[in-house]
Amino acid sequence: MAKMNLLQAINNALDLAMASNDKTVCFGEDVGVFGGVFRATSHLQEKYGRARCFNTPLVEQGIIGFANGLAAQGHVAVAEIQFADYIFPAFDQIVNESAKYRYRSGSLFDVGNLTIRTPYGGGIAGGLYHSQSPEAYFAHTPGLKIVVPRNPYEAKGLLLASIRDPNPVVFFEPKRLYRASVGDVPEEDYELPLGKASVLKEGTDITLLAWGAQMEPLEKAAEMAEKEGISCEIIDLRTIVPWDIETVTNSVLKTGRLVISHEAPLTGGFAGEIAATIQERCFLYLESPIARVTGLDTPFPLALEKEYVPDHLKIFEAIKHSIHF
Amino acid sequence: MAKMNLLQAINNALDLAMASNDKTVCFGEDVGVFGGVFRATSHLQEKYGRARCFNTPLVEQGIIGFANGLAAQGHVAVAEIQFADYIFPAFDQIVNESAKYRYRSGSLFDVGNLTIRTPYGGGIAGGLYHSQSPEAYFAHTPGLKIVVPRNPYEAKGLLLASIRDPNPVVFFEPKRLYRASVGDVPEEDYELPLGKASVLKEGTDITLLAWGAQMEPLEKAAEMAEKEGISCEIIDLRTIVPWDIETVTNSVLKTGRLVISHEAPLTGGFAGEIAATIQERCFLYLESPIARVTGLDTPFPLALEKEYVPDHLKIFEAIKHSIHF
Amino acid sequence: MPTTKNANSSSIHTPTFIRGDEFHFPIYKVLKQDGTTYRGAVLPKLDQEKALRIYRTMVFTRVLDERMLAAQRQGRLSFYMQSTGEEATVIGSAAALDDADMIMAQYREQGALAYRGFTTDQFMNQLFSNELDYGKGRQMPIHYGSRDLHYMTISSPLATQIPQATGYAYGQKLDGGGHCTITYFGEGAASEGDFHAALNMASVHKVPVIFLCRNNGYAISTPSSEQFAADGIAPRALGYRMHAIRVDGNDILAVYQATLEARKIAVEQNEPVLVEAMSYRLAAHSSSDDPSGYRSKKEEEAWREKDPILRMKLWLQKKKWWSEEEEKNLQESLRREVLETMKKAEKRPPPPLDSLVTDVYDEVPPQLAEQLSKLKAHIRKYPDAYPKSAGGLKHG
């Protein structure tokens, strides 16, 4: 065990992925000598050489196009997009190509060896172009897996699993936690399963669901609620696609109440998908409407970020509202 | 009044838009001499000259980048993307630029004069790259309006309104209906309001909601249901963003039941957003779970398109299931 | 120093704009239309066997295209795309490769696949989306692919394969096996952002890839004069410091020799090469298109006179490698084969219902399995409405 922050855990996972399989290649803007603008790829070029860890030209559609080809060829491609806000130029390569490669070829070819890492979310005074949480844009795309870790331990295990999963994975890293989240992380190689949510705390009155950086305010709100005698079950979804319907359904069948939170805008966010599914599966058990606590239907702001963000107070209010419905 | 098919109605709307405002410019791949691969821009170059209706090079990100600049400059830009499946290379220009232009500049600049037209949906044996319904990808983007007409009359009125609306609009045209849908269309200039759903038929037992080409199987299913004594209220959403929550809510408050249908895959589709919102607003009035009848969570197929598509029979079954819940 | 490359740029003190008007990319030609070769031309070493393999493939492609367009017109097939006029470009280049080099094509390169030995059956199974289609009936006709033949399954979104080819070739370089990748694309697709990304990354990362642009004058209805203002695609290579050559795309010998040498550069020096093949799309863009709305018969006629197949035939005949008798037999046997194979293929059933949900992921996730089982129940309820799959269900 070692104390690592989230960035170190990711760096460590990449190191192990490259050490354990010499077909693994890491690349992206500034990931070479510099080790990435957040330093997630520090020392990898030094250790594994320029052929396996390198800077690319500044072109996201090229990075993912290149990665698709490299993965189809048989290498394990781990591509970094510097900020999730800048993943959109690669949207076509991800949504029309990565996601459909296996299906359209009848499995003659696939890019299952592809993993796209990208920092997402607010909390760094980044304004509308260094704060977005675009997971829902990708969640509507069969063929992709989408993973978001909440802390260093999870980040390492989920990233190693993502890199080795035989499907293309978009791996969103909560950049607000890069240095802020520190925890015990085993030094050896381990994987955490994709597609499985994790119940952080059992409870009986209400289910609280989120992923990534949003787990922190969720847990804080739960603490506040517990003080008022509300027993909260807390779930980290971990994988957005395919999501663990069973775990969430079972929890809501028990509690009868659900609050979902994400930073992205409300309309078209992934909480909508979850609410739609759960209202169907738990219809007769729901004691109050499923609540969504999310960003506003606007671009991400700067000066008023605090007001915009779904913080613990807003979640706490939603919990109380649900309980007293 | 004239009989027009949907394509002619669109061509007529473009003609009127160009005639009534000489700042209006239409462009895209093959829209010039040829009039577009579906012929939606037929004769416009002839009538208004090459400067106002022209072929672009084959580059969607360039088409929308160019359109953003042209609209910001003060012209009315009507850009065609040949198939909605090919809109993704322009995703960054639409989602990061068009949608955020006004907000990020504090309204110093905007691209409200932009309209993007693109044919979408299945029904032409197009397989996974000539059949997609990507409206939900855009629906998660504050700043855009998203419009889908269901027939020639609606297409003309909504397209004229979209072109003149002071916000960027993505206008999805149901290509399966281009020639198949024929109806009476006034020859003069008229607009239909954006953001307003349209109740096609009142009913008391269940609300059926869809948009665009999906209205046809919806109405067919309603007919089947009516024969079994089920009174259906049928709503065409028309505008996906911002959507008419009030009309849908009022309908469901009355009927207590809701079936939503779209061709796009289930997960992350816009029906999820609607279901999430309506379960919250109509919680105490719902008599059965809100049902979604959609494409499967796979890319769009070819040989088995009929099996994949949410047809009238699947909708009919969902209606019965909802009624007998 | 980052800018040392410019160190030997000369200084000037008068502002001079360069547009390159005076610069014209020369075009490499070997074979004249009458089957003779240009004086002093560098001729490829092409033995009779290989030459005939090429020629037979060209004729096969032409016959296939004619028959399948006819089948489309009869309503037997939903869609088709011909490569008429561009056979020398595609087959000549494919013939210059190692058969294990990777091919990442656009869609008009059936000739390259045929050259590698894709059978008529295999073509037909794809075209008719039947249960034997490698693509499991999911893509429109002409979206072929073959793992055994190192031919990447075609994808409709244009130009996406170009940066993928750069990445694929980078992987080949890491593997060190001496192979390269060729990617084909039209002069229209070369306008996409992916083109720029691909060529720039290939030249920076020194990757063994051949970018073969089929400049056939049109992108659907858009003439190349509305696609770019420059003298074709080849001059773009100068902007990437990439080897480039322009070749007469209707000249089988020039295409073959140019690609052979391009491959040498790619594989031996790990450097990308751009090949621009000048040709003409003699047929309509696809079976859905009618070119009479945007170009003249006269223009088409002028190019029909430059037919690449006829040109090669005359050369073969001059070399006494081919006779009219052999030509007649070949044509007849190919027509017969295509028709018979077509009949077989169209009778075969479509892929099974399960193919709707397989290959989305390596395994079918629970949600999707649930969707399939609901669908099956639904089809069992309304078997008449789903004739393609209902039968299979009863017995399955």
Added chain:
Amino acid sequence: MPTTKNANSSSIHTPTFIRGDEFHFPIYKVLKQDGTTYRGAVLPKLDQEKALRIYRTMVFTRVLDERMLAAQRQGRLSFYMQSTGEEATVIGSAAALDDADMIMAQYREQGALAYRGFTTDQFMNQLFSNELDYGKGRQMPIHYGSRDLHYMTISSPLATQIPQATGYAYGQKLDGGGHCTITYFGEGAASEGDFHAALNMASVHKVPVIFLCRNNGYAISTPSSEQFAADGIAPRALGYRMHAIRVDGNDILAVYQATLEARKIAVEQNEPVLVEAMSYRLAAHSSSDDPSGYRSKKEEEAWREKDPILRMKLWLQKKKWWSEEEEKNLQESLRREVLETMKKAEKRPPPPLDSLVTDVYDEVPPQLAEQLSKLKAHIRKYPDAYPKSAGGLKHG
């Protein structure tokens, strides 16, 4: 005929690959570092008033950059980007335009805005996201914009402004008012697909746009040698048949003159022009960056000796248009002004809560109005948690 442009391409019969190695784009220089000019150099006509307007703007930009970086280091400001070393490129080019020409910049072009008269107050209001920021506190510091000064609000996603500039200029051409658009971008951003789209469309549609590439050697940590393999950006113009010129970006006279002539081509001939200005990013990429991890002090020093501001000052002094006394006064007054203005700006309150939801659309749609009113109720309940906005709510 679509391929007639190649008609006068010469035929060759030996396969010859062209890479353009021998071709080096010359660099236009006028002013030496000691303030003298090259013999025979074409000098711009620049009167004293204009020269001093340029010079004062350069010094202002340098002072602003120094002070604001210091403020960032003190934690008064969240983020900053300096243009140190590139002042001549940006201000020299802006000065060659008509003040009503459109500027669509990347982010390191504060000098162009300052040249047009953006006030120190206006800069500060943006940097401190206060209620007077035109952008209403929504974007990070340095994302300036001004409608009055025809300076498009900066957008972080790189290269998106380049095809927009093509479209903007197309609109100007339709209006026929004799104006053009200039778009600035780094050599890194020039790798994006949008770059290719923009230049190709501009040359096909003949629009009055100047593409000004600031080739400053780095894109964050990535040296230009890992950005492209070619001799800079200028040679790419040949691939679009676009006028291009390379200029010493630290040479105010060369930049000014080259842009003046580029503008003439753009406006009089309706043709796009590519200008590549060779310079060096002397400071860190941004206040978040530390270049010591990827480049040497020695390299930086070599470029510091080519300081464009000093170079211009020496020229002005030789012309007796500027004295050390004036220099001292200017520096002092600018420092004072920047500091005083900063103090004012940082004290101003942030934009009001309503600015969270305005400008998403022309009008606030009902859903969003509802979200805002819920938010207001929430903030009233927990005023201490939202100190920036709670106060405004009480009184508002």
